[in-house]
Amino acid sequence: MGTWGSGNFESDTALDHLSTVIDRLVDEVAQAMAGDLVELEPDEYWGVAVPCNLELLLSLARAGHGVGDLPEAHVIMQWKTTFMAVWERSIDGMEPAPGFKEERRAVLNRTFDQLAEAITRNAAADPIVPGSPE
Numbered sequence: 818m819g820t821w822g823s824g825n826f827e828s829d830t831a832l833d834h835l836s837t838v839i840d841r842l843v844d845e846v847a848q849a850m851a852g853d854l855v856e857l858e859p860d861e862y863w864g865v866a867v868p869c870n871l872e873l874l875l876s877l878a879r880a881g882h883g884v885g886d887l888p889e890a891h892v893i894m895q896w897k898t899t900f901m902a903v904w905e906r907s908i909d910g911m912e913p914a915p916g917f918k919e920e921r922r923a924v925l926n927r928t929f930d931q932l933a934e935a936i937t938r939n940a941a942a943d944p945i946v947p948g949s950p951e
Contacts, residue, residue, distance in 0.1 A: 826882060839877060839886040842870040847888075850896050857903040859911055859921075867900060871928050878935035889940075890933035897929035 820828040826835060849856060849863040856863045871893075877883045904925065908918055 835877075835882055836886050839874065839883040842874055843886070843888060846870050846896060850899050854899070854903050857900055858907040859904060864904070868925060868928050871932050875928065875932045875935055878932065878939055881939065887936050890937045893929055893933040893936065897926070897933075900929070901925065
């Protein structure tokens with residue numbers, strides 16, 4: 818197929834690159850979820866980086882990119898359950914400013930939910946049929 822347009826993502830090479838970026842973001846989240854859950858606490862690296870990765874994936878999904886490379890919505894919701902359980906049991910130990918905990922909780926929940934919704938919506942709009950060219 819090669820190049821089919823002048824857009825930044827309108828070539829095989831561009832889509833290969835995008836797939837690599839998406840795979841990295843997804844792999845990092847999956848590894849964080851399967852690793853030591855202490856690393857998901859709000860003051861730890863993955864406690865901050867996981868929501869960032871999800872937000873980046875959400876932006877790509879909303880732009881219609883990476884449908885085949887993103888995990889299924891139920892995986893995102895499993896990640897949400899794991900992440901939010903760690904967050905809820907550790908956030909008070911961080912002594913957050915008044916109102917921060919409620920605002921941050923809403924943002925985190927919204928991030929997971931919106932990514933799952935975007936994946937579901939994109940999959941319904943553009944189902945991938947096994948054995949067919951993508």
